[in-house]
Amino acid sequence: MLKYYNVAKILVSDLLLRPTIDGFCSLVLIASFITIMISLEDQLSLSKIFLQLAVVLNLNNSKKCEEFLESKGYGIDVILLFWNLWCSSCMLATIHGRSPFITSQNITTPLPYELHSGNENSALSLDFTQLRIKLAEIQGMVFQQLYTSNTINELQFINLEREFEQVSIQVTRLKGSSIFEEHLFYRSRVSMLELSCSRVQTSFLLYRPYLISGKSVQVVTMAKSIIHEIWSYYTKKFSNNEKERRKHLDWNFCYPIITASLTLCVSCIILLKYKQVMRFHGDIEQFEYALALEILQDLVQILPIEQKLLDLVKAPVNSQWPSDDNFVNFWALKLNEKSP
Ligand SMILES: *[C@@H]1O[C@H](CO)[C@@H](O)[C@H](O)[C@H]1NC(C)=O
Numbered sequence: 267m268l269k270y271y272n273v274a275k276i277l278v279s280d281l282l283l284r285p286t287i288d289g290f291c292s293l294v295l296i297a298s299f300i301t302i303m304i305s306l307e308d309q310l311s312l313s314k315i316f317l318q319l320a321v322v323l324n325l326n327n328s329k330k331c332e333e334f335l336e337s338k339g340y341g342i343d344v345i346l347l348f349w350n351l352w353c354s355s356c357m358l359a360t361i362h363g364r365s366p367f368i369t370s371q372n373i374t375t376p377l378p379y380e381l382h383s384g385n386e387n388s389a390l391s392l393d394f395t396q397l398r399i400k401l402a403e404i405q406g407m408v409f410q411q412l413y414t415s416n417t418i419n420e421l422q423f424i425n426l427e428r429e430f431e432q433v434s435i436q437v438t439r440l441k442g443s444s445i446f447e448e449h450l451f452y453r454s455r456v457s458m459l460e461l462s463c464s465r466v467q468t469s470f471l472l473y474r475p476y477l478i479s480g481k482s483v484q485v486v487t488m489a490k491s492i493i494h495e496i497w498s499y500y501t502k503k504f505s506n507n508e509k510e511r512r513k514h515l516d517w518n519f520c521y522p523i524i525t526a527s528l529t530l531c532v533s534c535i536i537l538l539k540y541k542q543v544m545r546f547h548g549d550i551e552q553f554e555y556a557l558a559l560e561i562l563q564d565l566v567q568i569l570p571i572e573q574k575l576l577d578l579v580k581a582p583v584n585s586q587w588p589s590d591d592n593f594v595n596f597w598a599l600k601l602n603e604k605s606p
């Protein structure tokens with residue numbers, strides 16, 4: 267597989283010299299299958315290369331996008347592909363402790379709610395992508411404003427929290443919309459779980475400093491509830507779960523699994539941190555931690571590369587740091603951070 271990955275990398279550099287929209291779309295789609303076989307670090311670099319390609323093609327420019335939309339052959343799918351790529355790239359960057367590669371200030375691409383589609387199927391993916399973009403944007407802002415300096419600026423925090431709460435309400439609303447068409451129903455279950463994961467990842471970035479300083483355990487509440495949500499979707503305890511998932515498997519199955527496993531890992535790190543901070547608390551949080559490990563053990567069968575994340579959350583004290591993986595290093599550092 268590595269061979270094909272290397273071939274793909276050469277193709278990408280060729281494409282950077284002679285960029286085409288078709289080439290861009292094909293690569294991004296193919297990459298969604300490759301991601302399951304490469305490390306998180308490589309996924310991050312790949313998404314950066316794709317975004318560079320998108321910039322060369324002017325996909326971050328509203329005028330050019332309008333031209334694409336007017337010209338025959340390219341529909342709103344290209345725009346949605348660009349946005350979803352950008353969102354994944356933001357998630358990968360912030361989860362590695364880095365700033366996103368392009369910030370929203372440098373993107374004038376039309377937002378999903380400005381695009382019109384005729385059918386119910388794409389209405390769902392427009393709503394989904396719209397909220398995903400909003401959350402990715404907040405992730406980037408939280409990272410820039412709260413993580414690049416050592417002191418927490420109260421006013422910045424309050425503004426970010428307000429934005430986060432507004433999107434959060436919209437996510438809850440979308441999750442409550444009624445869907446009575448079979449294909450759409452199963453598709454929406456996956457999308458809503460992804461949206462829940464993005465929401466929680468944003469809250470992890472936002473509230474984590476407050477756990478360390480002992481001001482709030484909001485981040486612990488979020489971690490526990492997302493573990494329950496992911497568990498109920500992936501557990502093998504109910505055989506119907508897996509049967510239904512297989513039956514309605516979508517071509518785009520890699521990202522939801524990656525998002526879920528990363529979210530579970532970070533949730534475990536937060537629970538471990540909580541245990542450190544609240545020494546007298548004992549084993550109270552072990553229930554969710556055990557549920558998360560159960561699902562991670564299953565997901566790691568599909569995603570072999572994530573074994574080292576599992577090692578980190580299973581034996582945080584024994585793991586040897588620094589490791590060659592930035593994700594592990596960033597979170598290991600966060601885990602060892604002392605309260606002021
Ligand atoms: C936007 O892009 C320009 C040119 O690449 C860069 O100088 C600038 O810092 C970027 N702005 C933001 C907000 O990312």
Ligand SMILES: *[C@@H]1O[C@H](CO)[C@@H](O)[C@H](O)[C@H]1NC(C)=O
Nearest residue numbers: 321326327328368372373374
């Ligand atoms: C697109 O992104 C590039 C790189 O960040 C930036 O230089 C350029 O100004 C952006 N275009 C728009 C229309 O914001």
